[in-house]
Amino acid sequence: MTRPGRARVLAVWCRDWPAVAAAAAAELPATRPVAVLFGNRVIACSAFARAEGVRRGLRRREAQANCPELVLVRDDPDRDARLFEPVVSAVDATVPGVEVLRPGLLVLAARGAARYFGSEEAAAERLVDAVAATGVEAQIGVADELSTAVLAAKRAAIVAPGADAEFLAPLPIAELAAEPSLAAPERAELVDLLHRLGLRRVGDFAALSPAEVASRFGGDAVAAHRCARAVPQRPPSARRPPPELTVEYHCDPPVDRVDAAAFAGRLLANRLHAALAAASVACTRLSIIAETEVGEQLSRIWRCAQPLTPEGTADRVRWQLDGWLTRRDRPSAPITLLRLEPVELTRAGALQLGLWGGVGEQDERAKRALIRVQGLLGGAAVRVGVLSGGRGPAERVTTVALGDELTPAADPALPWPGRLPPPAPTLLLVDRPPVSLESIDGRQVTVTERGVFSAEPAALRWGDRWWRLRGWAGPWPVDERWWTAREKPAARAQVQLADAEDGKVLLLIHLDRTWHAEGVYD
Structure with missing residues (x-):
């Protein structure tokens, strides 16, 4: 029952x-x-x-x-x-x-x-x-x-009332981490540990007592154990969230664009979490409400496995507004009011970093460290990358100071004819060290006026090291900066090293009769 x-x-x-x-x-x-x-x-x-x-x-x-x-x-x-x-x-x-x-x-x-x-x-x-x-x-x-x-x-099944635990028992233990919306990021490590301990099925884990799980594992393991036993992972909210935790934003002028609505949503997310912090609570279910000029009201509830952070709230508001404003039956008038209402609250301690870590712990720790370095060395000393427009891999990354608006130097959505096709190199070599391509008979391989190899590449020399090639692609003429005078046309090529671990692939660029290593593919 x-x-x-x-x-x-x-x-x-x-x-x-x-x-x-x-x-x-x-x-x-x-x-x-x-x-x-x-x-x-x-x-x-x-x-x-x-x-x-x-x-x-x-x-x-x-x-x-x-x-x-x-x-x-x-x-x-x-x-x-x-x-x-x-x-x-x-x-x-x-x-x-x-x-x-x-x-x-x-x-x-x-x-x-x-x-x-x-x-x-x-x-x-x-x-x-x-x-x-x-x-x-x-x-x-x-x-x-x-x-x-x-x-x-995920199995298209209707479980009989009272049979949840029986349904879960034969499932692989990995199912406890299979759904990201119900599991913490560290759940995969827990599942791996349980598997190595010999607990291969959900029922094996459920057979442990709550005291054994709580004394040997972290807080997420307790939540996973409650899931395996088919008991509620958190009790229902004991009281209705107080109305003072609801935040509103009156759009003046009215909003009918996604970017403007997302900006308003971020402001609301910061206001909401400031109110939640003052009340020592956190939100696990959030209602997003929008009203239009003609009185239409749109609402949607988002549920989260863990308490929402300001960034998580802003993401969900942006996603929801994007869905409303771009669907076929979009609102017939611009949005004049946005409202965020907490539906279910939990104690603020759920957001505190515990003995086994917490929500966003690594990101927050890294951010604090970077801000500290920025304070010691200056605002421009710590920079983050932003996807930008360009033809070469280095040009497609714009670095901006930490905390500044993430604005690229060029629009990445433009066509950029002659752009290097994806995927981009995993590692960019800013200094572009010179390398030498050689044919099977030891001749230097260059790019001709027609944009082809002067001979088939067979080996690559980088400083004192030498590799045989397993394969190569290109060359591709660099269709840019045609107004500059070059002795030979620029071109890019990809080569796979036969003697390197994992068959490492290099991106090469040919400038003025010399090959340079520009990037490394993982």
Whole structure:
């Protein structure tokens, strides 16, 4: 039986959402394999890409080797959230009370939907049809607890009341870290440790007593243990958030552009967290509300596994406003009022750094250290990189002082003909050390007036070291600065070193009869 006072949860999960959103944004056919990259590794891919051997965690070159026709796109949370808004609206129109966990995953109370449509199975079918009407496939899961419902959605399962623990027990222990919206970043390390200790299934971990887990592991392990036992990970809020924690921003002039709305959202996020800090509480569920000139009101609730930070709040406000202002049925008038209302609060101690770390600990520690260095050496001494426009890899990075507005020197969205194709080198060599390309008979390889190699490269010499080449690509003429006088045309080429670890690849540039190492690919 379901626990008294606990409503069952229904989760709607759109598989491979980053890849689905990227394909939709690029207007690619559904049969085209797509992979999303972050840090030169695959973080999401479509079903057709998986059928060709593409998996999460693969490097870019490995993924392309497995599937040459693979379309690679960058990770873009703004795009994912913007394109997910029509799905959320379709679900909310069918069953009100939607809460978004992340783009691609949302939850709602199952009780009202089951009563209205006759059963949980009928409600699941109606929601799948509603999502399909937007051109997206979805899977539904229903369970007593939210985390169990999410894992059930990934298996398109409806768990019987009171059977959450039985459903979770045979699942691999890695499932406790599989969903980022429900797990702390350090959950993967915990899962690896549990696996090495011989706890291979969720049920094995659940069999431990809460005292054993709390005395041997960190705070996140306690939350993971509650998830494995199918008990609430945090108790419901005991009181309604006081109205003084609600923050508003009156838009004057009214806002109808995403950039202006996002700026207002960041101001609101800072005000909200200042109020929360003064009240010694933190927010775990947030309602974002917008009102227009003609009286329309838009609202959406975001739920988070951990207490929201100011940056996390600003991101969710920006995503939501982007979704509202760019969808087909966008508001008929500009936005005149933005409001943030905390829906569920927790004690402020949830944001404090504990014995085993805390939310954003590493980022905050690094930021404090950088600010300290900046105070000692001057404002311009610490600089951060911003993606910029340009043809060469070095030109595509603009460095600005820490704390200044992240404005690039040139617009990266412009065409930039002759630009080096992605991926960019992992390491840029600012001093461009000279190297020598040699043919198999020891002759120096240069670039001719026609923009081709004077001989086939076979070896590379860098100082006193010498490498054989496993492969090469290029040369590509550098179509820029045509007004400068050069003895020979500039060109770039890529070479793979056969004798180096992991087959390291170098980016070379040919300037005035001399090759220079410009970058290194990981």
